[in-house]
Every structure is written in C-alpha cells, then in structure tokens.
Amino acid sequence: MNDELNLYPCEESIEDDIAKERIIKSIGDFIDKLILLEKELGRKVAQEFLDSKSLDFANISDNDAIDSVANKIANFLDLPNKIHVNIDDLSFDTGGSIRPTSDYNVTINLNKNSLKMKDAVLGVLAHELTHQYLFNHGIDLRHKSILDNELLTDIAAIYLGLGNLILNAHRNEKTVYKNKQEVTYKMEIGYVKTFYLGFVYKTICSMRNIPENVYNAQLSSQSKIYITQAMNHNEFSPYLKQNFFDANNTTKTLMDIKEVIYSIQVLLSDIDKNLKADEIRSAKEIEPFLVKTHRMLFKYFEYITNFSLDDTPNRCLKFLYSMKAYQTLEEMLVCLGTAYNSAKSYLNYLTDIHINLNTALVSSSESNMCKVVCRKDGTIFPQITGKSLFVVKCPNCGYQFVASTDNTLNHDKVKNFMFLYNEHFVHTESTNKIVEDQGFIEPIFSFLKSHTYLSLALIFLTIGIIVLIISHVYFSLIFFALGLVFIIIDVFNLAEL
Incomplete structure (x- = not known):
C-alpha cells in the first residue's frame, strides 16, 4: 500500500468556519495522537529540530541533490534505510508517495510539480520519510481511515523534529515570468489545517520547554502566522496559554x-x-x-x-x-x-x-x-x-x-x-496587554469608530475651541451647543443598550 501526500492549489481561506464542538473534539484527537507518539517514541526521539540550512541544494531539479537531501533527513531520523527519490508524473493532487518497507533501499516518488518550490520538496520528503519511520517503529494506523493515518504522519513529522519543514511547506506561492507574462503558482501540502499546525507545533515546543526564539528561528513568516493564529484563536488559545506542568x-x-x-x-x-x-x-x-x-x-x-x-x-x-x-x-x-x-x-x-x-x-x-x-x-x-x-x-x-x-x-x-x-475557556486580555500590543492610538480610534455621535461631538467641540480663540465667543457657543447635543444623543444610545 502506497502512502500518498496531497498536493493541490491553495485557494481556501485561512479562517475555517468549523463548529465549536467539532474543533474541540479534533483538539482531543490531536492530543491523543501526541500521547500515542510520546508513549511509543518518547525515549527514542531527539528534542531538537532539524537544521533546514543543511538541506540547501543549488538546483532543485537535480535528482542527485534531492537524493542527498532525502538521505540527510533520513539520517536525522536515524533511519537505517538508503533513500532514492524518483521524480515522476503523479496525479495533480498527489505531492509524493512511498511504500514503507523493511528493505534497505526505499524509494520515494516525488511529483515533478513539487519541484516548482524548494519548501514543497522538503515538506513532501519529510512527510514520506515519517511514514517510513513509523513503519520501522511498529506504529501503523492502516486499520484506521486513510485520513487518520495521514494526520498522524503530519503530526509525527512535527513531533520528530521536522516541524519547520512541514509548516514551511504547508502553503507556498511563487511568481515567475513565462513568455513575458507573470505566472503565480500556489500550493498547499499536507492534511493538517493551518490552526492545527500552529497548535501542534506550539504544544510540542511547550511540553519540551523550547523557547520562542529557538522554535521560530527556521520558520518562514507565513509559518509564524500559523502559530500566532492558533495563539489568538478562541478555541486554541486557552490550551496554548495554560501551564499544564502545574x-x-x-x-x-x-x-x-x-x-x-x-x-x-x-x-x-x-x-x-x-x-x-x-x-x-x-x-x-x-x-x-x-x-x-x-x-x-x-x-x-x-x-x-x-x-x-x-x-x-x-x-x-x-x-x-x-x-x-x-x-x-x-x-x-x-x-x-x-x-x-x-x-x-x-x-x-x-x-x-x-x-x-x-x-x-x-x-x-x-x-x-x-x-x-x-x-x-x-x-x-x-x-x-x-x-x-x-x-x-x-x-x-x-x-x-x-x-x-x-x-x-x-x-x-x-x-x-x-x-x-x-x-x-473564555479569556479577556487586560487593558495593559491591549496597550502593549496595539499602542495607545489604535484602541482610541476603535472606541470612537464605535461611538459615531461622540466622535461628531468631539469634532464640534474642537471647532468651537478654535472659533473661540480666533474669532468670537458667540459663534463658538453654536459649536459647543452642537457638541453637547451629540454627547446627549450618545448617552441615550448607551442607555438603550
């Protein structure tokens, strides 16, 4: 049985409209998978991340260079296998595939469409080699659904130290010029949605006490957004801000x-x-x-x-x-x-x-x-x-x-x-935290935007003060009166609420 990794154009929005109950149960399922991995592999897995800088190759289309990178990832995972990458015309929505085996030589089939982007190649290799790792260690979910098996593989890749490769490969965009026309390629790789990617990555870093400057070091700007989104999401945020060592x-x-x-x-x-x-x-x-x-x-x-x-x-x-x-x-x-x-x-x-x-x-x-x-x-x-x-x-x-x-x-x-x-599970940020994140100006503008009449009142009062200074006191009273009227209207609106 081949294990395949999906590869398809990235058109969906980052914000998924999923029911709260479904998200909560999915969070539980992801935690269960991490528990499974920790119980089975905890003593065998290195706590550090793979240094993606060591995987640089000058020519992304060079088959020998891709073989070399695949074997470097395999060495990081302590796989005893020799890896060969076969570049092939796979179906449009398949990034790569592997048939896990106990043989020494293992072949990964890589969709040539993945060659458009380096991060996509690294993500596919990381995913497929994780399939082989799980096979070597007797963790097999083939009696489960294909989706469940693939989700475990993505989570396991992050758990094994390949998280930077998985996150950086998840969404990619590249613009090239063909026949004097600008062409933009967009790809999404993997099975785990963006919020869950950020959640799993941050959870693993938290349980291993990996500081932010370390786990962010080799992430793309887009990958860092996944973590920020999870940290600020209503359902994920409480889990990522709770001290589970206490x-x-x-x-x-x-x-x-x-x-x-x-x-x-x-x-x-x-x-x-x-x-x-x-x-x-x-x-x-x-x-x-x-x-x-x-x-x-x-x-x-x-x-x-x-x-x-x-x-x-x-x-x-x-x-x-x-x-x-x-x-x-x-x-x-x-x-x-x-x-x-x-x-x-x-x-x-x-x-x-x-x-x-x-x-x-x-x-x-x-x-x-x-x-x-x-x-x-x-x-x-x-x-x-x-x-x-x-x-x-x-x-x-x-x-x-x-x-x-x-x-x-x-x-x-x-x-x-x-x-x-x-x-x-409902956390409200303190005023100090809001000021720290947004400064003083943005919260003030947000307040005035939501209080239209008060904003108009401030405008008329400001004009009244200017008229009072440069013109005549009686003219300024007109603007002060208008300002007072809008303040009263705003107060009555608040009372109705």
Whole structure:
C-alpha cells in the first residue's frame, strides 16, 4: 500500500468556519495522537529540530541533490534505510508517495510539480520519510481511515523534529515570468489545517520547554502566522496559554469534571423521581433522554476514574495527560450543554404538572422501600425512601451516579455551566496587554469608530475651541451647543443598550 501526500492549489481561506464542538473534539484527537507518539517514541526521539540550512541544494531539479537531501533527513531520523527519490508524473493532487518497507533501499516518488518550490520538496520528503519511520517503529494506523493515518504522519513529522519543514511547506506561492507574462503558482501540502499546525507545533515546543526564539528561528513568516493564529484563536488559545506542568491546575480541572458530572446527575435524579407526572411522554421521550444522557456521563465517569499521573514519570506525557483532562472538561461543557438545557426543560415541565394538579412532587409509597434504576444498563435495585441526595454504584456496570428518594427537588445545587466555561475557556486580555500590543492610538480610534455621535461631538467641540480663540465667543457657543447635543444623543444610545 502506497502512502500518498496531497498536493493541490491553495485557494481556501485561512479562517475555517468549523463548529465549536467539532474543533474541540479534533483538539482531543490531536492530543491523543501526541500521547500515542510520546508513549511509543518518547525515549527514542531527539528534542531538537532539524537544521533546514543543511538541506540547501543549488538546483532543485537535480535528482542527485534531492537524493542527498532525502538521505540527510533520513539520517536525522536515524533511519537505517538508503533513500532514492524518483521524480515522476503523479496525479495533480498527489505531492509524493512511498511504500514503507523493511528493505534497505526505499524509494520515494516525488511529483515533478513539487519541484516548482524548494519548501514543497522538503515538506513532501519529510512527510514520506515519517511514514517510513513509523513503519520501522511498529506504529501503523492502516486499520484506521486513510485520513487518520495521514494526520498522524503530519503530526509525527512535527513531533520528530521536522516541524519547520512541514509548516514551511504547508502553503507556498511563487511568481515567475513565462513568455513575458507573470505566472503565480500556489500550493498547499499536507492534511493538517493551518490552526492545527500552529497548535501542534506550539504544544510540542511547550511540553519540551523550547523557547520562542529557538522554535521560530527556521520558520518562514507565513509559518509564524500559523502559530500566532492558533495563539489568538478562541478555541486554541486557552490550551496554548495554560501551564499544564502545574499540578494544581490539573487538580482543579479534575474537580470541575467531577462537579459537571454531579450537577447533571442531580438534575436527572429530580426528573427520574417525577416521571409519573406524565407517564406517556415519559415513556416515549423523557426516559430515552435519561438513558442517553447517563450513558454519555458514564464515558466521562470512566475517564475520571482511570485518570492518574502518579505512575507517569515522563514529564512530557504528564503535560499531555493534563492537557487532555482540560480538553475533556471543555468537551463536557459544550457537548453536555444541550443535555443540561433539555434536563431543565423536562424538569420544569414535570414540576409544572404537579403544581397545576396540586399533587406531591414525588408519589408517596406505603412501603419504606423504593426502586432506583441505573439508566446506563437498566439495573434496578432497592433503596430506602426518604433519603436525600446520595451516591449509588451500579453492581453490574460499575457506573456511579447520584440519586434521591425523598420528595425534595435538588436542582438548585447545580452549578451554572456557562460560569464554568467562561472561567476556563473564555479569556479577556487586560487593558495593559491591549496597550502593549496595539499602542495607545489604535484602541482610541476603535472606541470612537464605535461611538459615531461622540466622535461628531468631539469634532464640534474642537471647532468651537478654535472659533473661540480666533474669532468670537458667540459663534463658538453654536459649536459647543452642537457638541453637547451629540454627547446627549450618545448617552441615550448607551442607555438603550
């Protein structure tokens, strides 16, 4: 099976319109891939980057020179293979291909279209040789999708120290003159989108404590933009600015995950003991909702139960595990947000029925025993009636959940999801930081641009002052009055907002 690298014209915008939930899950998938690589290769991989200056070749079309460069990259990766590059007419959207093998001699097929740009050649070679590296070390995702395999390869190339080659090759543009006409070639190489490239590169540098002046040294100006974009992106920024070496931050994250699970379970418990208010709708709609939501919670319950850093001596692995916990919290807050709102809606509906019928919130029982249901697997087991919130562990599936058998609603103990999300994942820059980044003038102009009437008022007041100085006081009063009018209008606009 050949592993191919896509090569196609770069026409899409850098800003991808992707749903928040999809981005968060993709971040989790990328972290999982980095964890896989660190677990399998952490002790075998050099921490430095390949010096791309050593890969310079005078003639990009010289096959021998390309062979030499390919073997220098292979030597950096400690590959025992001899590399030969075959320049060929591959399909338009294929930059290169390789058939990983245990043989000494390995051939890379390089699309001759890649020869238009040096960075494109280096990026293709880095990607294809990473395929061979993963093959040599027994990391094979061919049972996964082709895309998953290729994404791992791009991430692994950055992880192995070829990040400068991968980022510099991602988007390229070159203008040449043909027949006295200007012709511009544009190429995009690889499978990882720009934000994710910046995210992966910066994450690897952070977990290895590589300073900015080092990891930026051999990046093109465009590659540096990828990192800046990731650092400023609403979804990526919190991960890249968090200190995942700090055990206290990780402890707080784990506590918040437990709190989210507990909060939703309290809501579900209130719903569960009021299902008889509308038995028809409960059977058709509400009970299936309870089952689905508890099964979602069980996934996160298992994660938090099995999480431990105590047996992880690898510092980089601890960093990644902590980052994964942080991503799990965000995924929970976003993905369970709909379940949270639905649970509140169902609970309000059921309690309104009780209020309208003037009945007890929980049906009373002549017995002092009642049944509690594990909605994860349907196990039913007895409990004493009249108990306030308590934790139950299902004897069959091991799921641990909150229940209550009294006639009290406990949803007021639930923590607001939006508060938790804003606390962790919405970061506002301080005024000092804005001034440091933008200076004093730009924020002032931005403010005036958003306050049209105030801007007009300042103009009239300025004219009034000038008229007062060079002309007559009565004429200046006209401009001062106009300025005052626009200030009042601006104040009333703010009041309406």
